[in-house]
Amino acid sequence: MMKIVAGLGSIDEYIPYVQAGADEFFCGYVPASWTEKYGTLQALNRREVMNVNVQLGSMEDLKILKNMMDCYGIPVKLTFNSLFYSNEQYKEVAEIIERCMNVGFSTFIIADPALIVYVRQQGIRNCRIHLSGEMSEINSLFLKNIAQFDIERVIFHRKNTISEMKSCIVQCKNQIPEYEAFMLNELCHFTGAYCNSLHCDELCHLCHVPYELGTYDETEQKTEGKLVVAEETFLEDAEIYVTGATGCGLCSLYQLEQAGVTHLKIVGRGNYVDCERQDIAQLKKALNILEEIKENRENQSCISQMPCSDRGYERDECNSMRFKERIQEELFHGKCSKNCYY
Amino acid sequence: MLTDSVSMIPFALLSGFLYCRDEEVIEVRITELAENGFCFRTAQEVDSIEKIELHFYEEQDKKFRVIAIDHPRSLEVSSDEFSYTYEVQVHGLDEVKREQPCISDAKSKISASTTMYRVAVQGLIQQYYHYIQLKMSGDDATLSEVYTGYPAHLDEEITKNFVKQRQAWLRETFDMQIKEKDTDSTKIAGIDSYKNLEHSLLKDCELAIQLDHSTYYEKYLNHPIADFMKMYWEENAFSNHWLSKQTVTRLYIGNEFCHNLFPDWNQLICMMEKARSEGLDVTISFTYLREELLSQTEQGINQLYDWCKKMNFPIELVINDWGMLPLIQKKTDLFTPVLGVLLNKRRKDPRIKYKAKCDKELEQFMCNSLNNDFYQEHLQEKYGMNRYEYESCGYPIEIPKGRHSLHIPFYQTNTSQYCPLYARCKEGRRGKQSFVNGCPEYCSEYVFSYPDHLHMVGRFNSLFGYDTEILGVNSLLPYYVEHGIDRIVMNFM
Structure with missing residues (x-):
């Protein structure tokens, strides 16, 4: 079964999320010394805020988290996924990574190719690297190239098609063993690797600034008729929990597994604890439905009670449709957000 | 007992450092903050703290103010299988101060009283609540205007060509x-x-x-x-x-x-x-x-x-x-x-x-x-x-x-x-x-x-x-x- 990877905003979330069904966690760690030196102007990872609990800020909390990991056996990886660092920061980040390793954390999510080069050049041993979803474009040529740096996992960014992921996995499986895909929340309008604008407390994300559809010039419109003229609709902030309200890939689980994806990411650092717990539980439920479909695929007929082949479908295609139907019925109860990742 | 404490102020706004007798410095999370004290947690029991530094972020100056508490009187209030939580009482330190300074501004090295700690706590809590209040109002533009001087009123002027x-x-x-x-x-x-x-x-x-x-x-x-x-x-x-x-x-x-x-x-x-x-x-x-x-x-x-x-x-x-x-x-x-x-x-x-x-x-x-x-x-x-x-x-x-x-x-x-x-x-x-x-x-x-x-x-x-x-x-x-x-x-x- 594919594993559920959930985000931690604080160590207090570890146990409730384990109980909800998480198989692995990721979280940020920003030492106070970094915050005091660089603030949010040069963040250590992509949670560039001070006023919200979105990551860990003390080494002692990391040690407590390690105690929890030892007890529950659910691993945590740490994110150092800023798109770039500068000058002496490479040395500082490498030192932080080594300190984290000394207390028992061995896996790090990195987005900056220069940091990967630096970490390997410094010979930091036993440091496992997961390529962040904020890394530049993922394609098999790039993956084969970066595999020389001993990469354990690729986290595909949000705007990948399943067929592209499959192609990458097929070609790189021998060099990179694990592949993670985004599953729930925060379907950004722009690609993370190319999002260079501010993410801070004081200003909204640049993509949230007011805008209107305008024209390039007042020339005759060549694509007239193709344009959907309706006013753009925006999702209101949900007052009640809706699975995948801001981004969802649940319907694609069957295809993702077929493609070779091994891990599923729930974006959630800083989310309400109860929402994240429900996200984990919903994803667990979806994975159980997937297992049922897979177990029955050899001996169960199609949705229409007719063999797949008679209806012109391959078995996998038919099972995928069957899976989607059950997800809609049993998880969404007709309240699908239609904010699909894939 | 802490009075009117605030739990889990984000670490970026408030962090703590324990200075131990063996010269080890432990970076801790402040889990509760009040005018008469605070709580922190550790992974292992600690019993030799000589000094605690609290780093308060001051939004106005975009700087951290460091308050040091020498020879803190800490009291373990709870523990579980993963951590120990300690409470530090700050009230009453003025009396102790007669014998030795208990609170000082670590950066300016000026000896101070309990008042200094209280002012820092009040300032941080006020600043934090102010942010939360603005954020909860859902008006990003106003928040930006208040914090950065961003001219939100100009956002309505858009040339669509x-x-x-x-x-x-x-x-x-x-x-x-x-x-x-x-x-x-x-x-x-x-x-x-x-x-x-x-x-x-x-x-x-x-x-x-x-x-x-x-x-x-x-x-x-x-x-x-x-x-x-x-x-x-x-x-x-x-x-x-x-x-x-x-x-x-x-x-x-x-x-x-x-x-x-x-x-x-x-x-x-x-x-x-x-x-x-x-x-x-x-x-x-x-x-x-x-x-x-x-x-x-x-x-x-x-x-x-x-x-x-x-x-x-x-x-x-x-x-x-x-x-x-x-x-x-x-x-x-x-x-x-x-x-x-x-x-x-x-x-x-x-x-x-x-x-x-x-x-x-x-x-x-x-x-x-x-x-x-x-x-x-x-x-x-x-x-x-x-x-x-x-x-x-x-x-x-x-x-x-x-x-x-x-x-x-x-x-x-x-x-x-x-x-x-x-x-x-x-x-x-x-x-x-x-x-x-x-x-x-x-x-x-x-x-x-x-x-x-x-x-x-x-x-x-x-x-x-x-x-x-x-x-x-x-x-x-x-x-x-x-x-x-x-x-x-x-x-x-």
């Missing part, structure tokens, strides 16, 4: 240029001295233009370079600027941000043939490389290489995806790879002046990974990359040694591989994006228009900012030319 909007921005630039002749408007330290060097410094600097969408591809193919350039400067309302009097010697062909705006391979060859016959050098701009487009791109690269070989015409390729490099690995006799804007990561945002208000804060943005020797050497040795593409983006950039390019006056801030403009035009929702191949180029007619004062536009699949100073402040371009820029690439979007 990009050409008009751009003309207004350029007028602002020209006005700035006129004013600058009499006054020193630049606030960037060290750059003023370049003001008087004026344009003579640019004599050894190459001038290039970017052809990045089909309208330009066609216009270039249909007009001799001299006519095309005249049209280009006029269309972009730039004919009166001194830069337009310089000779363009290089074309950048292709779009660094959108795969659908790369020219058809045959059209590309035609443009290159024309450029060659007109004595122009050529740089081909590639964007990210989608897995689905690998074989198509590989074929195109081979076709391009064959043509260059036949014509003995070496070119540069702007690389914006590491996956491109294996495709040109054995073709470096004619192809010189150049590191593109999408791989030259940098904080870029037209609102940066509101976030970083002083020169010292702006200086934090000057460098990135490319200012490091180890990375420069890696790029050179591994990929033969020596030239990096930069954008002027509203604050000074420290250019590393070498010969690099500067794109002006627009700079990219955000790009989506699934086009938001396509999604808006096709689906009615900017967020309903999917992979687009075979695009009708809605961007030839539409843009996302943003508030005029922000100087930004949603163009193609990206957001771009307009650098208001690079063409207006006379000292900026000479400064860059003295510091490693030997090519200016014009792009008016």
Whole structure:
């Protein structure tokens, strides 16, 4: 079964999320010394805020988290996924990574190719690297190239098609063993690797600034008729929990597994604890439905009670449709957000 | 017992350090904060704390105030299988102070009383609640206005015609240029001295233009370079600027941000043939490389290489995806790879002046990974990359040694591989994006228009900012030319 990877905003979330069904966690760690030196102007990872609990800020909390990991056996990886660092920061980040390793954390999510080069050049041993979803474009040529740096996992960014992921996995499986895909929340309008604008407390994300559809010039419109003229609709902030309200890939689980994806990411650092717990539980439920479909695929007929082949479908295609139907019925109860990742 | 305590104030606003007898320093999370004390937690029992430092973030000064408590009276209040929580009582320390100072401002080294701690706590809690209150109101603009002076009231002024909007921005630039002749408007330290060097410094600097969408591809193919350039400067309302009097010697062909705006391979060859016959050098701009487009791109690269070989015409390729490099690995006799804007990561945002208000804060943005020797050497040795593409983006950039390019006056801030403009035009929702191949180029007619004062536009699949100073402040371009820029690439979007 594919594993559920959930985000931690604080160590207090570890146990409730384990109980909800998480198989692995990721979280940020920003030492106070970094915050005091660089603030949010040069963040250590992509949670560039001070006023919200979105990551860990003390080494002692990391040690407590390690105690929890030892007890529950659910691993945590740490994110150092800023798109770039500068000058002496490479040395500082490498030192932080080594300190984290000394207390028992061995896996790090990195987005900056220069940091990967630096970490390997410094010979930091036993440091496992997961390529962040904020890394530049993922394609098999790039993956084969970066595999020389001993990469354990690729986290595909949000705007990948399943067929592209499959192609990458097929070609790189021998060099990179694990592949993670985004599953729930925060379907950004722009690609993370190319999002260079501010993410801070004081200003909204640049993509949230007011805008209107305008024209390039007042020339005759060549694509007239193709344009959907309706006013753009925006999702209101949900007052009640809706699975995948801001981004969802649940319907694609069957295809993702077929493609070779091994891990599923729930974006959630800083989310309400109860929402994240429900996200984990919903994803667990979806994975159980997937297992049922897979177990029955050899001996169960199609949705229409007719063999797949008679209806012109391959078995996998038919099972995928069957899976989607059950997800809609049993998880969404007709309240699908239609904010699909894939 | 703590009175009216606040739990879990974010660590970035408040952190704690325990100084132990064995000289170990332990970084802890403050789990509760009150005027009469606080709680912290540890992974193991601690019993030898000589001093505790609390670091309070003070929003107004953007600094941390450090309060040190010597010989704290800590009391373990709870423990579980993972952690120990301690409570430190602060009230009553004034009495102890008679014998020895218990609280001091660690940075100023001024002995203080319990009052100092209480004031710091009150300030932090007030500041934190103020932020939460504003955030919960859901009004981002007001929050920005309060915290940064961002002029939220101007957000309603949006010119929905990009050409008009751009003309207004350029007028602002020209006005700035006129004013600058009499006054020193630049606030960037060290750059003023370049003001008087004026344009003579640019004599050894190459001038290039970017052809990045089909309208330009066609216009270039249909007009001799001299006519095309005249049209280009006029269309972009730039004919009166001194830069337009310089000779363009290089074309950048292709779009660094959108795969659908790369020219058809045959059209590309035609443009290159024309450029060659007109004595122009050529740089081909590639964007990210989608897995689905690998074989198509590989074929195109081979076709391009064959043509260059036949014509003995070496070119540069702007690389914006590491996956491109294996495709040109054995073709470096004619192809010189150049590191593109999408791989030259940098904080870029037209609102940066509101976030970083002083020169010292702006200086934090000057460098990135490319200012490091180890990375420069890696790029050179591994990929033969020596030239990096930069954008002027509203604050000074420290250019590393070498010969690099500067794109002006627009700079990219955000790009989506699934086009938001396509999604808006096709689906009615900017967020309903999917992979687009075979695009009708809605961007030839539409843009996302943003508030005029922000100087930004949603163009193609990206957001771009307009650098208001690079063409207006006379000292900026000479400064860059003295510091490693030997090519200016014009792009008016």
